[in-house]
Amino acid sequence: MFSYKAASKQHPEKINKMMTKTEKESLADYIIDLAKKNGANEVAVDISLESEVSLQFRDGEIEQLQESQQSGISIKVYADHKYSSHSTNDLRKDALKQFVERAVKSTRYLTADKFRELPEQKYYPKNLGRDLNLLDSDYKNISTEDRLNIAREIHDLAKAESDKIISVAAGYGDAIFSSFKAHSNGFSGHKEGTIFSTGAEVTVKDDDARPEDYYWVQSRFKNKFPSPEFIAKKAAQGALNKIGQSKIKSGAYNMLVENRAAIKLISMLLSPLSASAIQQKSSYLDGMIGKSIASEKLNIIDNPFITGGLGSRLFDGEGIAAKERTIIKDGVLQQYYIDSYYGKKLGMEPNGGSSSNLILNTGNQSVDEMMNRLGNGIFLTGFNGGNSNSTTGDFSFGISGFYFENGKLAKPINEMNLSGNAKDFWQQLMEVGNDPYPYSKWLVPSLVFEGVNFSGL
Amino acid sequence: MNLQDYLNLFGVSQETIRQVITEGLSKGGDYCDIFFQHSSSDYIGLEDNDVNRAHSNIDLGVGIRVLNGNQTGYSFTEVIAPETMKKAAHTAANIANSKSRLEIPVFSEHKPADYYRIKTPWEKVEIDQKIPYLQRINQKVFNLDSRVIKSKISFNNSTTYILFANSEGRITYDYQPMSQISVSCIAEQNGQREQDSFNLSGRRGIEFFTELNIERLANEAVKRTVALFEAGKPEAGEMEVVLAAGSSGILLHEAIGHGMEADFNRKEISIFSDKIGKAVAESFVTIVDDGTNANVRGSINIDDEGNDTEKTYLVENGIMKSYLHDRLSAKHYGVKPTGSGRRESFRHMPLPRMRNTYMLPGPHKKDEIIASVKNGIMAETFTNGQVMIGGGDFTFYVKSGYLIKNGKIERPIKDVNIIGNGPEVLKNITMVADDFQMTEGGWTCGKDGQGVPVSMGLPTVKVKQLTVGGY
Secondary structure, eight states, rough: OOOOOSOOOSSSSSOOOTTHHHHHHHHHHHHHHHHTTOOEEEEEEEEEEEEEEEEEETTEEEEEEEEEEEEEHHHEETTTEEEEEEEEOOOOHHHHHHHHHHHHHHHHTTTOOOOOOOOGGGOOOOOOOOOOOOOTTTTGGGGGGHHHHHHHHHHHHTTOOOEEEEEEEEEEEEEEEEEEETTTEEEEEEEEEEEEEEEEEEEEEEETTTOOOEEEESSSGGGGSSSHHHHHHHHHHHHTTTTOOOOOOOOOEEEEHHHHHHHHHHHHGGGGBBBBHHHTTOOTTTTTTTOOOOOOOOEEEETTTTOOOOOOSOTTTTTTOOEEEEETTEEEEEEBBBBBHHHHHOOOOOOOOSOEEEOOOSSSSOOOHHHHHHHHHHEEEEEEEEOOOOOOOOEEEEEEEEEEETEEEEEEEHHHEEEHHHHHHHEEEEEEEEEOOSSSSSEEEOOEEEEEEEEOO | OOOHHHHHHHHHHHHHHHHHHHTTTTTOSEEEEEEEEEEEOOOEETTTTTTEEEEEEEEEEEEEEETTTEEEEEEEEESHHHHHHHHHHHHHTTTTOOOOOOOOOEEEEEOOSSSSOSSSSSGGGOOHHHHHHHHHHHHHHHHHHHHEEEEEEEEEEEEEEEEEEEEEEEEEEEEEEEEEEEEEEEEEEEEEEEEEEEEEEEOOGGGGGGGHHHHHHHHHHHHHHHHHGGGOOOOOOEEEEETTTTTHHHHHIIIGGGGGGHHHHHHOOOTTTOOTTTOOOTTTTTTEEESSTOOOOOOSSBTTTTOOOOOOEETTTTTEEEOOOHHHHHHHSOOOOSSSSEOSTSOOOOOOOSSSSOOOOOOOHHHHHHHHHHHEEEEEEEEEEEEOTTTTTTEEEEEEEEEEEEEEEEEEEEEEEEEEHHHHHHTEEEESSSEEEEEOOOOEEETTTTTEEEEEEEEEEEEEEEOOOOO
């Protein structure tokens, strides 16, 4: 385990976009010291650096090429239980000093709140030695030409799928980041990692309309992308399949939700689980721990330790040690997401206020098998706007997808709404598929719901 | 502030800027611009009766863009020094690869308009001056209705300074203030909880938050929240929709505004590609996108490509008139830029974006419109919207409204999504009233990962048919 102890409390000489670990530690130490001298009791500092490249290839040429490096410092100040947070990217010596002084000064005007303090030391991780494998060590060797070739190949393959295609935009982006977090009551930790993304957006001709679809993937490693053929086909076929889309009659239908679209539904389920929503009485799941909030088909585990996972971490934004948590077991709510401030207000132990990698249990059937078993219904492949109300559970979303008959896709549909209340909706979950979408930090398979409400004609 | 003040603020000289632009064009690009930005923003928040949280942010940087035909090279740096800027310019320059080198003329100052003067700059307003506003609103909220159990209030303000120069010799600048107070309430009745909110936002100084506006913030937030106890759902399906005056302008933003952004049309991926000059709506329908409205959230003195902003007619008397252009699309179509090139910050390249999008008043009366509805809803408040540019399906989420049966308002409704098709909804606007209102809410529009402040407005409007989510 790494422990940091800086020798000097002087303003470090070297503050730039390439700071080493030790240089970040000295800078954090200087800021904590300065804030304390100005009257803070407790201080948390975050220093982050990131380099990024992104490009887009459209209709035969490079449309956009962007490269940048950025850095930022944020601090949380606690002065006699008064609290404020501040961030800046202006790291010039005088500007930084002024920033810290102003941060402490502005905190003085606020009302003291006895729950405002850094997390207790017992919640910090005991061991930071575990390697979650979040960094592609080959990152430095990637050239602009490599990046361009990925986007160009996806672009060319997608374009070749059909002469009905009007436009293809294929994108590629990657970033490498490092950060350091230090708390004045004894926590510090480094993080570093890489992230890669690529995909394509395809527009096709359909009389007056020009329906579009996209396929986009993310990974910690460049060589973990699916093949360019796969991405190109998914994006192009997605758009081509929309030709002739229209709405169908309003009513209750059985619904199969494609894995990558189902992520939006899980997000709707999770937002009322935050301790702030519970304490502020804006959650329809208030008081539901130990009770059924979904059909017994639903099991959700939050696992921060997946090797190479997009949401993997050893500690969260408050420095609280990550741990594997069961959120929903056989439809029964096990715990909320509790940060330290709202945890104290609620009289509950903090367990980390945000999600990491989510794993839904999977079933043993594919999309085709589930469609076959259902016979008729709506296969939902995309959302278009809409919203949900965490306080009441009401939701209403615009959708697109397909109507299927006798287990086969019958026609593309759009311009329809899916509406309901989450309390009933999650009890209508009948089946989970065998196909978790792997390019997201939330591993969600396709889901089947019984008799949900659609509005159309 | 004059040009020299802006140069001093960023610690640069015209000569340095010239050198950076020269570096940007060193690989044969046909245009280069440089965008300096300094923003400071502050937030204070009240929760559980105390102003017990504050946040501030400082953002400083410079973005350099090089164009080569329709291709864009872009880079930015947060360190404003000659070497770092030249390095960024060198990176952006790589989009081009030819031997030609452009001459950069002597810079000539372009003075921006002045659409949002405020009395006291936000940098001169300390936290202790703002705290009493939140405390007063909080007191009023709890005094108004005993069913209110929680109130959350926030005060946000920001100040942005921009300095812009390009390889055509233009140098210009802008000072952009912004502020917003938001009030959110939770009320409880017989075990049922409801939540709603209200906010006022604009390019305003602290003088905007008068006693009257403080009253409005508290009253509206409570009124909207407790009204939801009586609200239900409409039936699902197609029906007549009346859009109340004001924030219903979200219809225009989603149904037509995005589709009229010229980048989508230049690439032929908008449902409105090839519609200029064609009749798209009844003759009483005129829709504009305007950057010049005094102190309104979406107004800008110059756009983020250094061009003057204007009132652009998207649809005039039912005829489709003009797209919203940035430099690239204006060049493509051979027209004058419309002052619509905007970006979230120096981290992003500019794109054609909306400013304040609204419909001009029409010949009908609000009462006449409601009386004409056999079976439908009136949509009054909204949370968000979205559109598929090519397919044309747009949606917006109605937080509250009313059911209308046989010309009479029957009962309140809540939480329904509405979905329709852009060109079709334009054709289906059958009545437009004379009661135009611009919304004062804090709307932010997202596109390609960039958020920019916008506003919108509408008189009471009737749409013959839209699909309403319900059950």
